[in-house]
Amino acid sequence: MEGVKSETLAMPNSDLNGLIQARSLAHEKNPEETLPKVLDTTSTIYFPQYLTKYTDIPLSRFFTDLFHEILNHPKISSIEKSLIASSHIHELYLIAQNVKDPVTYKTAVLTFANAYPLLIDLISKTSNEDTWKIMTSFKKFIISNWDTTYPLTDLNSIDLNNDVKNLGCKLASVKFISQVIIVHITPTDMDENSSMKNVIIPNNHPVLGAKKNLEREAKKYLDLLLNYLVEEVMMCSELFMGIINCLAFIMKARVRTTVRILSAILKFNIDAKYMVEGMTPLKFRLCKRMIERCYKNFVQFGMKHQLIKKDMTGTIFGDNAVDFYSKLGKISQTLFGIGEEAKAKGILNFDEALFTHTIPDKKKTDILARRKFLDIQRKIESNNDLLKKLQKYTMDKLESSGDDRTKIFNTSTVAIDNSYSAIFSLMNSDNSKFDLSKFKNEEPNNDSQTPLDQNILIKLCLEALTGTGGDNTRFISALSIVASRYTNLMGKTKSSGDGERKRKLDTDNKDNENSKRIKTENGLVKEEEDDEEEEEDEYQPNNLVEEKQIFKSEPMSQEDKVANLKRIITRIISIKDIPNDNGNILLNNKLNSELLHKLKLLDWKNEESGFHILIRLAIRGIGIDSVEMADLIRDTLYEYCLQDFDSRVALILEWMNEEWYYEMVSETNEYATYDKWSNKLLDGLIPFIENKHRRFFIRLMSELPRLTEAHLNKMKQICLDPARNSLGFQTLKFLVMFRPPVKDIIKSFLESLMTEDSSLEAQCQSILKKC
Structure with a gap:
């Protein structure tokens, strides 16, 4: 077969031709029964002879094409x-x-x-x-x-x-x-x-x-x-x-x-x-x-x-x-x-000029940099299985010798040096010398090399921490060993530092005594001391200026703040989409406490925990100083709630209650932010509300912490719609029965509704009798 390398094992042409002829005959007679048999025969020939070690492209094409044809065959x-x-x-x-x-x-x-x-x-x-x-x-x-x-x-x-x-x-x-x-x-x-x-x-x-x-x-x-x-x-x-x-x-x-x-x-x-x-x-x-x-x-x-x-x-x-x-x-x-x-x-x-739209160099550079990062991340993730096997080997090395799961491969409480690998390693020291921070990524078609991105290194560290085998006792033992190594190194550093400072102080004292003795003998003590004071006064301000220049940090611009906030919001929201590697541990939004020690930190949550953080951040965090940035978070919450409002009513109510409570305890007590966003939510929801959402809508309207005339007027669209007005009147009836403080505004609302559509008078009167 042309183009096949020496290590590739190709199927004999006679066998492949035989399969092709069998497929043709199957089409002519009873294809619904014979075509699956041809596929079974191909499978028997193909596996494991041609796939486990070698690949055969013609046979692969034949198998996949036949499989695809069978799944689309109308008679099967x-x-x-x-x-x-x-x-x-x-x-x-x-x-x-x-x-x-x-x-x-x-x-x-x-x-x-x-x-x-x-x-x-x-x-x-x-x-x-x-x-x-x-x-x-x-x-x-x-x-x-x-x-x-x-x-x-x-x-x-x-x-x-x-x-x-x-x-x-x-x-x-x-x-x-x-x-x-x-x-x-x-x-x-x-x-x-x-x-x-x-x-x-x-x-x-x-x-x-x-x-x-x-x-x-x-x-x-x-x-x-x-x-x-x-x-x-x-x-x-x-x-x-x-x-x-x-x-x-x-x-x-x-x-x-x-x-x-x-x-x-x-x-x-x-x-x-x-x-x-x-x-x-x-x-x-x-x-x-x-x-x-x-x-x-x-x-x-x-x-x-x-x-x-x-x-x-x-x-x-x-x-x-x-x-x-x-x-x-x-x-x-x-x-x-x-x-x-x-x-x-x-x-x-x-006009060719109107249809010549080439990418600017700067934008091209930015896109290539982003793709470069994703490519490196993909390569690292492809080795994730190998990393997990190495973790399992390290942590389970001594398990075969007994049932004591608190044992660790390297239990020494004294680090051999002051490197991170020596402090944190639970393996043999010879196996801990590979420094990922110095690992260079080889760029395709380029001789230059770049270090791994910090986000990738952090991810690898987190993966290593989760590889403790799910044993809480062993994990605590490992942390204790690391803490002991840190304490030991800090003690050595302190002793060394104290001895050096003492030696330096003794040397300085001797120098000062010799200097004073010489100056006294020459009668120049006063003059020299004045010069020293002047030199000291000149030196200190310069030193302070230099230090300020070194540690000076420029304040972030508003653009940078907004960009970073968007990144934070994206990261928090993405937490809910992270798959759970430990199986079905979260059931009905309740955490199985017996499996708590097996979870990653990111999994110590229910589905909406990231949004609880965002709500507090918008209302009691940055919202105090920057309404613009807080509204950026609120926009995100608003869009998220509208995407699946029926199952997110609890989140909507939590958000609105937080908005109301913060303004209620504040000095202004105006409820401007609550009214703005609660009305905006109703504007976005009401066009999509149908009769099947009855439970959702009644719960929403009954549990909103503050109902005004403006809120009720949003319901007018539902009450005037013949296909949905039963939903509107059921909600109003529920509010009259179980939320008496809003009876007055409901009464005004119903009277206004009757003037707009006289056909609704009977329904309105039945509720007015209860007001």
Whole structure:
């Protein structure tokens, strides 16, 4: 076989030709039974002979292509497909990992995308843990390769134009991610994709885990696609259009994602994308035109299928509510006009200067630096399994000799020197000489080297600390040893320092006595002492100036403060998305105390603990000095609450209670901030409130710490809506019965409501009788 290296074992052509002939015969006679048998035969030949040590690209392509064909065959039942997928998913994963062929990898990813809902349905019924582990590993493998050129490993991984390379594999990954999002998000009655509704996942499955964890993962993957559209600066029309088309199907299959998707679509700025290297102005214009047409088709698709509805609102960049229907409609009309104008002028009739959009050098440098960091981080994370094995070996070295788990490999309380490795090492000293802080990262296609980023080093240290085997007693013993080493070194330093100061003091005293004796003999004591005082007076101020210059710190500018605050907010929010490596330890937001000693520090929380910190920071922290920066946090809380308001009512109420209490105990007692943000929350929520949200809305209105006439007037939109007015009147009735202090404003509200719509008089009067 041409192009095969000497170490590669290729399948004989006769065997491969035989499989191809068997596949052709299967198509002619009873394919639903014979095609799976051909796949089984291929598997028997392929594994383990050709994959464990060698790779065979033609056979890999044949296997993945046949697997993909079977899963799409109309005559094979879904149950049969799920069993076939379960039998061969591990082989598909091994091929994707080992065969560095773009065609094979693309087909493998597409095959897994087709098999994913079938396998999830099978696992939900059979609880096959082994299959789920393989699927999870395969899924993580695909996601980790999303922003790389895999399997084209010979390319520069931080190249600015990576996204225009290996497009087939990237588009296959987009389809797979879309499939995972649709399967993991719980379907509702509004969803139109009936085939996905058949995948029923129980709330707390013994293998799949809690349903909310699957939904959280789906939202994270959805953000992965949306962030690419918004943040990617280079023009990659094929990938942009692939994502937009998949978003349309996600939106149709899971209507709950509509607001999240439309918010990102409005942030997607086609004009801000730069030309990739080697792209001509004509090609750039064509790419831009194709994306604009795809954008327009997306909007029309949403409106046609009633996914983008009138009066549908949301927030963009934390601003006031935006009417998605009217805004996207205007954009669609504008793009249609641009297309008609281009068609009338002709595709070649354009000003090249207007379509020459190259990336500035400074921006290019910043992007390359960021990609360089991510590339190093990815390389370090790829060795995470090796690091964990080393930790386990170190901490469990003596376990085989007895049951005393407090033993440590290196128990000496005296460090051999004053280095960090000597103080903290629990291994033999010979194994602790590798200094990661001096490790150099070799840049691709470059002779220069850069040290590892500090964030990566911190992450490695945290991973090392969590590798104590889950034994609290042993961890305390290790800390005690480190503390003893520190104490010993500090004692040595103090003794050495005291002895040196004593010797220096004795020397100075002798010098002073000799100096005075000489000066007395010459009769110049007074004059010399005056000179010494003058010299001392001159020296001290200069020394102080020098010290001030050394330790002087410039105050941060307002821009820097805002940028750092945004970074802090992002880091705090991202904590909730960190996967739990210790299994399903958090159950129903309650911490299992028996497993507390096995948790990382970041896992000592419930799901919303990061937001509790943000609430206090905005109200009682920086909010005291900077309203602008506090409102930045409030905007983040506002957007987060609106994304899934039904399950985040407790967080909304906690936030509002904190706002109210702080203003209640303050001297002004004006409730300006509380009124502003509580009314803004109602403005954002009420357009989306439906009858099914009855419990949520009644709880919200009844537990808000302060209700005013302005708050109640927000409900007028619900009460005047024939489809939702029962929700509004039920809420008002509840408030009258269980919150008497607001009876007067409810009475005024109902009287005003009757003047606007006389058909509601009967409903209003029934509540007025109770006021």
